[in-house]
Amino acid sequence: MNPQNAIGIFDSGFGGLTVFKSIAQKLPDYNYIYLGDNARSPYGDHSFETVYQYTLECVEWLFQQGCPLVILACNTASAKALRNIQQLDLPKKYPNHRVLGVIRPTAEVIGNFSQSKHIGVMGTRGTVNSNSYPIEIHHFFPSVEVHQQSCPMWVPLIENGEHLHAGADYFVEQYIHQLMHQSADIDTILLACTHYPLLVPKIETYLPEKVRLIAQGDIVANSLTDYLQRHPEIEGKLAKTRQRIFYTSGEVSVFDQHASVFLEEEISSLKIKI
Ligand code: DGL
Numbered sequence: 001m002n003p004q005n006a007i008g009i010f011d012s013g014f015g016g017l018t019v020f021k022s023i024a025q026k027l028p029d030y031n032y033i034y035l036g037d038n039a040r041s042p043y044g045d046h047s048f049e050t051v052y053q054y055t056l057e058c059v060e061w062l063f064q065q066g067c068p069l070v071i072l073a074c075n076t077a078s079a080k081a082l083r084n085i086q087q088l089d090l091p092k093k094y095p096n097h098r099v100l101g102v103i104r105p106t107a108e109v110i111g112n113f114s115q116s117k118h119i120g121v122m123g124t125r126g127t128v129n130s131n132s133y134p135i136e137i138h139h140f141f142p143s144v145e146v147h148q149q150s151c152p153m154w155v156p157l158i159e160n161g162e163h164l165h166a167g168a169d170y171f172v173e174q175y176i177h178q179l180m181h182q183s184a185d186i187d188t189i190l191l192a193c194t195h196y197p198l199l200v201p202k203i204e205t206y207l208p209e210k211v212r213l214i215a216q217g218d219i220v221a222n223s224l225t226d227y228l229q230r231h232p233e234i235e236g237k238l239a240k241t242r243q244r245i246f247y248t249s250g251e252v253s254v255f256d257q258h259a260s261v262f263l264e265e266e267i268s269s270l271k272i273k274i
Contacts, residue, residue, distance in 0.1 A: 003031035003243030008062030008070035010034075010055070013041035013159050013250070014258050015195030016073030019102065021263060022217030023071070026225055029240040033065050037274065038250025042155040043076045044124025044193075051126060055081035056089060057274050059099055068237040069098045071224065075123055075192050075216075078103045079130035098234055102194065103132050105223030106216050110190055111141030113214055118145045118185035120211075122175065123192035125150040133192055147186055149179035151193070158195045161258065164202065172202045180208060191215045198262065247272050 009020045013036045020034055035058055037043075043051050055077040062070045072078045078101030085099050110119060121133045128150040137146050153171040157163045180186060189211055191197055197215040207213060228235040246269040248255040259267040 002033060002065050003239065003241065003245060004066055005237055005239035006031035006033045006065070006067050006243070006245075007238060008033050008035065008059070008065070008067035009073050010058050010062060010070055010077070011036055011072075011074040011194055012043040012054075012076065013038045013155070013195065014198065014255075014262070015155070015158070015193060017259055017262050018194050018197040018215065018217050019071070019073035019220050022221040023224060024244070026218075026221040027228075029242055031239050031241055032244045033062060033067055034244070034246045035062055035272070036246075036248045036250070036255060038159065038248045038255060039274075040249065041159050042124065043074065044126045044150075044152060044155055046076075046126065048080050051076060051080040052084055054274075056085060059085060059089075061272070061274060063094060063097055068096070069100070069234055071220070072099060072101045073194050073220070075102055075132075075194060076126040077101070079127045079132040098231075100224070100227065102216055102220050103136055103192075106190065106192070106219050107133065107136035108140050108223070109219055110137060110188070110214065111144045113212060114144065114188040116185045116187040117141075117143055118147065118183050118187065120179045120182075120186040120189040121146055121148045121192045122151050122179060122189060122196065123148070124155060125152050127192055133190070145183070145185075147179060147182040149175055149182070151175040151196070154199060155193065155195045158198050161254070163199050168199065168202055169205075172199060173206045176203065176206045180211075186211060188212050188214060245270070249274050 082101040
């Protein structure tokens with residue numbers, strides 16, 4: 001049975017678990033329903049229309065499970081679908097529901113991490129080509145230079161469970177090298193895809209010493225905490241009975257294996273057809 005009035009956490013696959021982990025640590029009392037659309041992942045190379053359609057389907061499914069609030073724990077979906085969902089779908093069909101993304105809360109603070117004011121942003125092709133990060137970061141930090149690098153092989157490596165094996169090294173080194181080649185002044189790298197923290201042990205191997213790596217989990221968790229304080233009308237709809245449930249559109253056994261290792265607890269997910 002689904003937890004009632006839960007916060008919905010959505011990602012194309014496993015990546016959102018990196019955000020879920022931080023949110024659940026920071027806000028342990030709430031109920032959560034996680035949905036990974038592993039069957040249709042990666043989203044990174046899909047068109048705007050496809051990412052919007054898939055994301056909306058998943059958000060609507062989470063609404064049907066009783067979630068008043070859904071977090072798009074996916075940069076690609078936040079870049080390509082969030083605006084349409086917030087401006088078109090919610091007002092028309094779900095005026096009492098809310099959907100939040102991960103790009104804006106990250107852009108609001110990322111400039112504070114850099115001394116040199118040169119920030120590297122690593123993301124999927126969809127996120128990078130959308131230019132969402134340079135645009136949003138410049139709102140808050142006009143003097144920061146943003147250098148972007150798409151890493152199209154990283155999500156497939158993670159979704160296929162190859163990310164910590166030797167084969168991943170080639171693509172990790174290659175994308176770090178290509179990013180650092182853009183500017184030697186980069187002192188901060190944002191992992192602008194929620195899957196990438198799963199690759200951190202490898203990424204750190206190839207990272208120049210002076211460069212700091214920033215993942216989004218804690219940033220998004222802090223921003224959600226702040227949001228709930230500022231929006232009692234939404235917070236009041238959420239139940240706090242500490243229940244969690246995980247759904248995947250992919251293979252349950254694969255999801256359980258990855259999720260259990262990453263979350264360091266036994267996960268038994270359920271399969272859905274979207
Ligand atoms: N976790 C998603 C993100 O943050 C990965 C996208 C994909 O499926 O390619 O962008």
